[in-house]
Amino acid sequence: MLSGLAAACLLGCAHGATESLPTPVDAAPKVAQPASASRQPAAAERRWADEVLYFVVLDRFADGDTSNDAKVDVSAPGAFHGGDLKGLTARLDELSSLGVTALWLTPLVKNIDGFVTGAGFPDWGYHGYWADDFHQVDPRFGTEQDFKALVDACHQRGIRVLLDVVYNHAGYGSRYLKDHPGWLRSEETGTCGQDDVTSCVSGLPDFKTEQPEVARYLLDAQLDWAKRSGVDGFRLDTVKHVSHDFWKEHRRRTRAEVSPSFFLLGEVWGGDAQTLDAWFEGDEMDAGFDFSFQGSVLGFVQGRGRAIAFDRYLQSRARVRAGHHLAHFLSSHDVDGALHQLGGDLARFKLAVALQLTTSGIPVIYYGEEVARPGGDWPANRGDMPWGSRAVKPGAGLARDEGLRDFYRQLIAARRAHPALSRGAHQALSTDGDVYVFLRTDPETHDAVLVAINRGETRATVSVPWPQAWGQEPVEDVLGGGRVTAGSALELVLEPLSTRLLGRKR
Ligand SMILES: [Ca+2]
Ligand SMILES: [Ca+2]
Secondary structure (H helix, E strand, C coil): CCCHHHHHHHHCCCCCCCCCCCCCCCCCCCCCCCCHHHHHHCCHHHHHHHHHEEEEEEHHHHCCCCCHHCCCCCCCCCCCCCCCHHHHHHCHHHHHHHCCCCCCCCCCCCEEEEEEEECCCECCCCCCCCCEEEEEEEECCCCCCHHHHHHHHHHCCCCEEEECCCCCEEECHHHHHHHHHHEEEECCCCCCCCCCCCCHHHHEEEEEECCHHHHHHHHHHHHHHHHHCCEEEEEECHHHHHHHHHHHHHHHHHHHHCCCCCCCEEEECCCCCCCCHHCCCCCCCCCCCCCCCHHHHHHHHCCCCCCCHHHHHHHCCCHHHHCEEEEEEECCCCCCCCCHHHHHHHHHHHHHHHCCCCCCCCEEECHHHHHHHCCCCHHHHHCCCCCCCCCCCCCCCCCCCCHHHHHHHHHHHHHHHHHHHHHCCEEEECCCCCCEEEEEEEECCCCEEEEEEEECCCCCCEECCCCCCHHHEEEEEEECCCCCCCCCCEEEEECCCCEEEEECCC
């Protein structure tokens, strides 16, 4: 059964020193520099485990062509707001300067022309999940040439692109109901089933993907977009509502016809390291979203539960099947934003951000949360990208927290410079009280980074053994600047609600 939250979502998304003397820590307050661009591997050499993904709801990001705006109303939460492919392409500096390495883009195919009112207000297909024609780019987003130009521009910047695709359903009242009535289960015809695969999610017409003709039509259409645009993979919508057989055929065809390395990131609603294995076991996709991260990390930073329990959760994430990945988010278009859930508490939000960017999995940053876009529950979680004083619609004039963005930029640079943070082994060093210290180590690159979090409101001191992986050389205070000299123990001083990262300079 769908929770109230899931139902609301689906309406809109369809869906150290010596042995005895601890080392004093030199915490000179200087700002660390981000890793130089020249040290960063090219996209083709990077592993997906090392990517930092940025998710954009295209209509809500940047309007680069007002001539394609149709019935745009930025004051209406369910209306199109004018964002498009040209706008995003013109604003790729926003992604590059943040340091993200991959873009996830909402679906581009033509959506239904009108709106629905089930949510209590006019709700349009601005999010792209209500398809009306799988063979056309929605003119409100631009043209196929604009799409190709975006992908090319991303690739020139070393940014990979994942296109969001929907196989499960068409939009409300879609032309497919008229043109191919035999292809769909629908409420209109009373043919919706009761199980995950045959039900009409949020009342949307459900494709009979078990019929070879229907599966072939949808696969041909989406694979064609992949071939023509050069995207690096798909984000798959509503995975649990389509059969495993379909996803196996989908995997076979994307590898055979697009690229053996074509990446598939699936949305299995409520998925986590354990439940996603049903799709990893048969290698139907490379990665899936870990829906448990948000709740776990927000609970931890708010002082709920012991650090050791949160550590056990993080350890469980590492048990994902070899060759597969979890993607973890703080906010998305389908859940209430993390900053909103924290009541706007920026200090605790920054702890959550630090944990997102120093633990295993593919971190997904939801557009604007890096500048403290307030978010909210649905549909406020799909607000406009804040552009501050820049004359960029739809979010011109919306406030940006550049200090928070700098914090993100520092952590992303650290993650990219330190493979241990993205793919290293995870070891807890201290889980006492409000201080949580863990070590990430990657034997392959001899990289080791210590992460220390103080979720308490008072300054804390903790002593942990000097990590063997560091040898006897000093290490850098990655976020705060300064160096720490080696010894048998490491004494860490942590300010209230703060994060420290220590590691060898790379
Ligand atoms: Ca536009
Ligand atoms: Ca279905």
